[in-house]
Amino acid sequence: TPECEKYACCPLPPYLEDSGCVIEDDDHAGRPLRDVCFHLLKLYSDRCYDLDQLLDPRSITSDPLDYRLSWHLWEVLRALNYTHLLKQSQGVLNAGYAAQLESEGLWEWAVFILLHEPDMQ
Numbered sequence: 001t002p003e004c005e006k007y008a009c010c011p012l013p014p015y016l017e018d019s020g021c022v023i024e025d026d027d028h029a030g031r032p033l034r035d036v037c038f039h040l041l042k043l044y045s046d047r048c049y050d051l052d053q054l055l056d057p058r059s060i061t062s063d064p065l066d067y068r069l070s071w072h073l074w075e076v077l078r079a080l081n082y083t084h085l086l087k088q089s090q091g092v093l094n095a096g097y098a099a100q101l102e103s104e105g106l107w108e109w110a111v112f113i114l115l116h117e118p119d120m121q
Contacts, residue, residue, distance in 0.1 A: 011034050011035040011037070011038040033058060033059065034053070034059060035059060036054065036059045036060045036069075036073070039053055039054035039059060040054065042054075043077075043082070047082070048084060051074075051077065051082065051084060051085040051089070052085070052086070052089055054073075054077075055070045055073060055074055055085070055089070055093060056070070057069075057070050057096075065096060065100070066100070067093055067096035067097040067100060068097065068100065070093055070097075071093050071094070071096075071097040071113065074090070074093055075116070090117075091117060094113055094114060094116055094117050095114075097113050098110040098111075098113040098114050101113060
């Protein structure tokens with residue numbers, strides 16, 4: 001409300017935390033950019049929380065094509081029975097991480113990642 005002011009800063013990702021940058025809305029999907037820990041707390045309080053926001057690489061690192069932690073976090077969440085990530089988003093995570101590994105010469109690991117591709121039925 002107009003008479004109340006914000007008492008805390010938005011939980012920005014670590015790479016933006018000390019930059020003095022204030023991001024209210026993200027250009028990508030109209031959603032605010034938040035830290036992955038914030039998203040994990042939201043998921044804890046709401047089991048149906050949007051996993052796309054949580055697994056967005058930009059909530060973890062400044063490189064939007066760095067899928068390393070996002071992919072591993074998705075595998076942990078999947079083991080905990082969080083299965084409401086769209087198949088398309090799963091495919092993006094798998095393909096992005098596999099491409100990263102292949103570009104580093106780790107094609108064997110890229111094949112391992114691609115074996116986690118969702119069923120194409």
